[in-house]
Amino acid sequence: MRLPVGLRAALTGFTLLVLVVIYTPLLLVVLNSFNADRSFGWPPKKLTLHWWDVAAHSEGARAALWTSLQVAMFATVIALVLGTLAAMALRRTRFFGRNVVSLLIILPIALPGIVTGLALRNAFKTVLGLELSLLTIVIAHATFCIVTVFNNVQARFQRLGGNLEDASMDLGAGPFTTFRLVTLPMLRSALLAGGLLSFGLSFDEIVVTTFTASSQDQTLPIWIFQNLFRPNQAPVVNVVAAVLVVLSAIPIYLAQKLSGGTAKAMTGAR
Amino acid sequence: MNLLRRLGRGIGAIPRSGRRLLRRSGARVGLLLLPPMLWLGLVYLGALAALFVTSLWGQNSFTGNIERVWTLDNFRDLLTIEVYRTITLRTLGIAALVTIVDAVLAFPIALYMAKVASPRLQRLMVIAVLMPLWASYLVKAYAWRGLLAQNGLIDSIASPFGLGTPGYGLLATTITLAYLWLPFMILPIYAGLERLPNSLFEASADLGAGSGMTLRRVVLPMAFPAVVAGSIFTFSLSLGDYIAVRIVGGTGQLLGNVVYDNQGAANNLPFAAAVATIPVVVMLVYLAAVRRTGALDSL
Numbered sequence: 001m002r003l004p005v006g007l008r009a010a011l012t013g014f015t016l017l018v019l020v021v022i023y024t025p026l027l028l029v030v031l032n033s034f035n036a037d038r039s040f041g042w043p044p045k046k047l048t049l050h051w052w053d054v055a056a057h058s059e060g061a062r063a064a065l066w067t068s069l070q071v072a073m074f075a076t077v078i079a080l081v082l083g084t085l086a087a088m089a090l091r092r093t094r095f096f097g098r099n100v101v102s103l104l105i106i107l108p109i110a111l112p113g114i115v116t117g118l119a120l121r122n123a124f125k126t127v128l129g130l131e132l133s134l135l136t137i138v139i140a141h142a143t144f145c146i147v148t149v150f151n152n153v154q155a156r157f158q159r160l161g162g163n164l165e166d167a168s169m170d171l172g173a174g175p176f177t178t179f180r181l182v183t184l185p186m187l188r189s190a191l192l193a194g195g196l197l198s199f200g201l202s203f204d205e206i207v208v209t210t211f212t213a214s215s216q217d218q219t220l221p222i223w224i225f226q227n228l229f230r231p232n233q234a235p236v237v238n239v240v241a242a243v244l245v246v247l248s249a250i251p252i253y254l255a256q257k258l259s260g261g262t263a264k265a266m267t268g269a270r
Numbered sequence: 271m272n273l274l275r276r277l278g279r280g281i282g283a284i285p286r287s288g289r290r291l292l293r294r295s296g297a298r299v300g301l302l303l304l305p306p307m308l309w310l311g312l313v314y315l316g317a318l319a320a321l322f323v324t325s326l327w328g329q330n331s332f333t334g335n336i337e338r339v340w341t342l343d344n345f346r347d348l349l350t351i352e353v354y355r356t357i358t359l360r361t362l363g364i365a366a367l368v369t370i371v372d373a374v375l376a377f378p379i380a381l382y383m384a385k386v387a388s389p390r391l392q393r394l395m396v397i398a399v400l401m402p403l404w405a406s407y408l409v410k411a412y413a414w415r416g417l418l419a420q421n422g423l424i425d426s427i428a429s430p431f432g433l434g435t436p437g438y439g440l441l442a443t444t445i446t447l448a449y450l451w452l453p454f455m456i457l458p459i460y461a462g463l464e465r466l467p468n469s470l471f472e473a474s475a476d477l478g479a480g481s482g483m484t485l486r487r488v489v490l491p492m493a494f495p496a497v498v499a500g501s502i503f504t505f506s507l508s509l510g511d512y513i514a515v516r517i518v519g520g521t522g523q524l525l526g527n528v529v530y531d532n533q534g535a536a537n538n539l540p541f542a543a544a545v546a547t548i549p550v551v552v553m554l555v556y557l558a559a560v561r562r563t564g565a566l567d568s569l
Contacts, residue, residue: 003385003471007481011382015395018379022402022452025413028423032416082306089302101303104310110502110557112510112549114529115321116314118542122324123317126336126539143314146306200404206513207526211533224408225513241409248404253397 026245033235033242055239064223071134071219072202075141079198080191082142083149088183091157108144116144117211124212132214140212141205145198152194156187196251220244318550325543336539344544354528358548361525364444365508369501371448372455376500380459381489384466396460403453411517414446418518438520446518447508454507455500462496463489498560505556509549525549 003011036046055061086105090098108116120140124130164186168178206221213222224240227233328341348354383395402410417423418435425435436442466489474484512526525548532542 004481007485008386011378011386014378015382018375018452019398022399022449024423025410025417025449026402026405028416029409029413082309085302086306089299089306101307104315105306108310108314110506111553112506112526114510114512114526115318115546115550118529118533118546119314119317119321121533122539122543123313123320126324127317127320139313143310146310204404204406204408206408207510210530221406221408224406224412228408228412228517237412241406241412244406244409248406249401251404 029238029245030242033239035238051235051239055236055243058236060218060223060227061220061236061240064218064220067134067218068203068220071137071141072199074138075145075202076195076198078138078142079145079149080195083146083194083198084153084187084191086146087150087153087157090154092162105147105150109147113205113207114211116140117208120208121211132212132217134217136212136214137209137217137219140208141202144205144208145201148197148201149191149194152190152197153187156190160186192254196254200248200251321543321546324540325547327540329538329540344541347541348544348548354545357523357525357528360440360522361509362552364440364447364524365505367444368447368451368508369455369504371444372452372504373497373501375448375452376455376459377493377497380456380463380493383456383460384463385468385471396457399453399456399460407450408513408517410450411446411514414442414449415518418442418445438518440519440522442518442520443515443522443524446514447511448504450514451504451507454503455497458500459493459496462493462499466492495563498563502557502560506549506553509552 031044033051034047034049035044036048036050037044083105086101090101117140120136120143121132124132124136130136165178165182168182169175173181204221206219206225209219209222210225213219218226220240224237227237324336325344326340326342328337328339328343329335330337379399383392383399387395415438418438419425420435420437422435428434436445470488470492471484474488479487510526512524512530515522515524515527525545529542529545532538532545
């Protein structure tokens, strides 16, 4: 590249600086999970593993984790099915409503979370008369997770085209056989990447969740939020937070490997 | 070739009529689209429409129950009561400020990633930028609470210079939101800059432009749609936030808090619905305004 040396140096320096600022808060969270002092002042005076032990035995945190995993799993399964169907429908077709459909898929994530959350809460409670439960959280999460799967599958279709499936059909395979033996294997890694992103999105969501969860259903983010300001629980929250920081590297690593590193595929529509 | 394929298709289609139906484009698209459109069109758009209808209903001030009578009272209150105007303007201001801060921070980083870093480093940088995105939102907001605390890291770094932490408030909220949404700005700009051919930079330099002029006259105009695409997310996400401001905002309130408190503690769902239409209208106006920049295609 032909950027002048001075500009390159300035860009490198600036980028390094911002990366330090990006990672300092996260490292601090991990460090504070070992901080013996409950006020978490800087610098930490004494380190301890005590809070990790307490956190490992925290019933609330464990139950919340299980709820979050269930919600993320069900929401992801729904998003996988609906996102793939939508991507398959829009493939190779240029009908008038195409842009409308794309917009509709992006909308749940493009509108602020309070809007999506309040709209669904109102629909569940006032319009349909449903009790809020795990199911309502799953429905809400699936709604904004569809886009991640849709984007990944659509990108894959664009890259691979339809020749293989045409060949399969020409050789006499029906649409379902072709889907099972040709389309699905072709999409496998795109589905994995989209599914992972969808899982992560759901696992971390709090705004929509606070509107669509009953007071009994605590996902992990809700549990953290409720215990954040309780002095007794703060050290445990720190440990949970540290674990989440460390764990977030895994899906991102996998998604990166699977999606071939295209930024767009990794972020969904966001 | 094309003819052969069409012939092949024709032969393959004859034996089973069901297959022919599925291969006919219209029916196929319709069948495939039905489930996702039922979900998004019926459940989601339906919910949005119901929200708007609810905002036009009243509330019995005695029982607190929703009264299904048409009224514009909620919108009248929203426009005439001073505090809601203040909060709306404050929210818009913070969302705009967060967007500008993110754009200024993200542009050099994206340029570095796209045009300075080696391909290997580019991949690593994408991970480095993305990882904090998937670290929990709450954890990050919470981390800033620790950083900004009275005896926190910022305080101990700034105190030798006679400065201190800004403390919890609107400034802290702006910093935290800008931190939270920064990756959403970096990634679209990076994707946009990556597409710029290197020959453009060379041509500009050959024609005698310095790096400052090349950036201003060549790179910035071409990256603008990507910046706008990023701004859609930073702006929308800031408009709707109510959690970060509860964690680092002190007593400050944003639109999100008004919505949340009205549907919860105040139990006035119609008014909450009316407040929630503000970000929707703002976002729709914003989307319509940026349509012409081509930003929507680079989402």
